Amino acid sequence: MKLITGIPEMQREADALRREGRRIGVVPTMGYLHEGHLSLIRIAARHADVVIATVFVNPTQFAPEEDFSKYPRDPERDLSLAESAGAAIVFMPEIGEMYPAGYVTYVEVETITKVLEGKFRPAHFRGVATVVAKLFNIIKPHIAVFGQKDAQQAAVVKQMVRDLNFGLEIIVAPTVRETDGLAMSSRNVYLSADGRARSTVLHRSLRLAEGLIVHGERACPVIVSEMRKLIESRPPAAIDYISIADPVTLEELSSLKAGKDVLVSMAVRIGGVRLIDNAVVRVP
Amino acid sequence: MKLITGIPEMQREADALRREGRRIGVVPTMGYLHEGHLSLIRIAARHADVVIATVFVNPTQFAPEEDFSKYPRDPERDLSLAESAGAAIVFMPEIGEMYPAGYVTYVEVETITKVLEGKFRPAHFRGVATVVAKLFNIIKPHIAVFGQKDAQQAAVVKQMVRDLNFGLEIIVAPTVRETDGLAMSSRNVYLSADGRARSTVLHRSLRLAEGLIVHGERACPVIVSEMRKLIESRPPAAIDYISIADPVTLEELSSLKAGKDVLVSMAVRIGGVRLIDNAVVRVP
Numbered sequence: 001m002k003l004i005t006g007i008p009e010m011q012r013e014a015d016a017l018r019r020e021g022r023r024i025g026v027v028p029t030m031g032y033l034h035e036g037h038l039s040l041i042r043i044a045a046r047h048a049d050v051v052i053a054t055v056f057v058n059p060t061q062f063a064p065e066e067d068f069s070k071y072p073r074d075p076e077r078d079l080s081l082a083e084s085a086g087a088a089i090v091f092m093p094e095i096g097e098m099y100p101a102g103y104v105t106y107v108e109v110e111t112i113t114k115v116l117e118g119k120f121r122p123a124h125f126r127g128v129a130t131v132v133a134k135l136f137n138i139i140k141p142h143i144a145v146f147g148q149k150d151a152q153q154a155a156v157v158k159q160m161v162r163d164l165n166f167g168l169e170i171i172v173a174p175t176v177r178e179t180d181g182l183a184m185s186s187r188n189v190y191l192s193a194d195g196r197a198r199s200t201v202l203h204r205s206l207r208l209a210e211g212l213i214v215h216g217e218r219a220c221p222v223i224v225s226e227m228r229k230l231i232e233s234r235p236p237a238a239i240d241y242i243s244i245a246d247p248v249t250l251e252e253l254s255s256l257k258a259g260k261d262v263l264v265s266m267a268v269r270i271g272g273v274r275l276i277d278n279a280v281v282r283v284p
Numbered sequence: 285m286k287l288i289t290g291i292p293e294m295q296r297e298a299d300a301l302r303r304e305g306r307r308i309g310v311v312p313t314m315g316y317l318h319e320g321h322l323s324l325i326r327i328a329a330r331h332a333d334v335v336i337a338t339v340f341v342n343p344t345q346f347a348p349e350e351d352f353s354k355y356p357r358d359p360e361r362d363l364s365l366a367e368s369a370g371a372a373i374v375f376m377p378e379i380g381e382m383y384p385a386g387y388v389t390y391v392e393v394e395t396i397t398k399v400l401e402g403k404f405r406p407a408h409f410r411g412v413a414t415v416v417a418k419l420f421n422i423i424k425p426h427i428a429v430f431g432q433k434d435a436q437q438a439a440v441v442k443q444m445v446r447d448l449n450f451g452l453e454i455i456v457a458p459t460v461r462e463t464d465g466l467a468m469s470s471r472n473v474y475l476s477a478d479g480r481a482r483s484t485v486l487h488r489s490l491r492l493a494e495g496l497i498v499h500g501e502r503a504c505p506v507i508v509s510e511m512r513k514l515i516e517s518r519p520p521a522a523i524d525y526i527s528i529a530d531p532v533t534l535e536e537l538s539s540l541k542a543g544k545d546v547l548v549s550m551a552v553r554i555g556g557v558r559l560i561d562n563a564v565v566r567v568p
Binding site for chain 2: 018021107110111130133134137166167
């Protein structure tokens, strides 16, 4: 496996791969890789000849009060894990390489970035869209794999790819979970033992919603209220939002229509750690 | 010469050219081609194996009160002129192809888009950066040629290319002028006979500034004031701005330093027609 840190070197490598007619798959990550990331790399390897994993903790998607500086990092371990999952190249640039002095350009995806996570993290998706656009220009992939765990991020990236004509395919891979249902996330390391035990409430509330929908409940406020009751039962967790929305437009739904997919999603703070989770449910 | 109107077809063509190792040059235009555009196509042909001229009157760079609907158009003539200058492909998409229903993504270049033209046309450069980003993704050029006539546009595109890592070279080509000095522009057709006669005042004021600088004047307010006097002499023209600025950062200068290039630029309305012009002057 090759480690590349410079943008010009990565671009030369990508140009050469394209000229050889090889299909490039990219998996953008912020590192501190876990089984979820590795599943994305394995899926990319099934759709591409060469998988490039990127490891970059992107400062522009963190608000000043967020956890950019304390975000967990372990580049050595990331390299060996990425290799084990099938990455041929890891692209790991420094911040100054990605955002040199005088940097001023941002990609704004409107409407769908203003709801859900975007409401609580106003500049977050501008940072995501910008860094993903840069990575796409640097790596020139044919496919890119993102996780369903960050459902809104995947929707934003798909919208950007369509609007700016990136000419590549976005694959959204299923969320990988711990055995007790907690969605894997680099931020799970912030959880205390107590918080870790309580964190399964996100997954349980999604299963509850799924059960209600499968058994015929069609009123979204009823489903949300049942989820809220579960999450706020003792010891209570702090809910940022619970949403039942259209999976593409992210518009909130008041009632469900048979045969449609809906995105049930939430953000919940447990002992100061903000967790997100979601499920796409087909209404029977 | 080939005419392409669909984005997927253009992308397939560009991918094939890249795989063949051919160097692609693009000249983005809004059509109604004149000798200025043709010079850009000829310059592109000197730097690339295949020149693709684009013809698209981009609605997102016009404000509601501006001249989008009455902007001059002549696609048949554009095709034959582009071919005569050496274009191998003309890409001429419909509006709905470039901005389909549900379009929401924009590229924002901050700071340098807020001054000069950006002050008078607040959303203009957002539209320019967005459409150019789209064209670069569709055409995947190695080089792109823009005219010095739109100096700020060239600076904005260069900044975007650097920041978003487009990995291509921007060539800025000299302004082509009528024999009496008027910079060529598709908008010159709006001028009345009287306005056309008066329009040489832009070029004459640039030559005046150049003369003052060459003869040792270093105080920008003095130079601007002399230009203003000339432009406002009878019959007076309405000045939007006269600027002496750094050619890269577009920051206004108060005094000139020997050995540096400065951008002298202006926008002037003559009989309701807004004209821009500029010169880069080396301070002796």
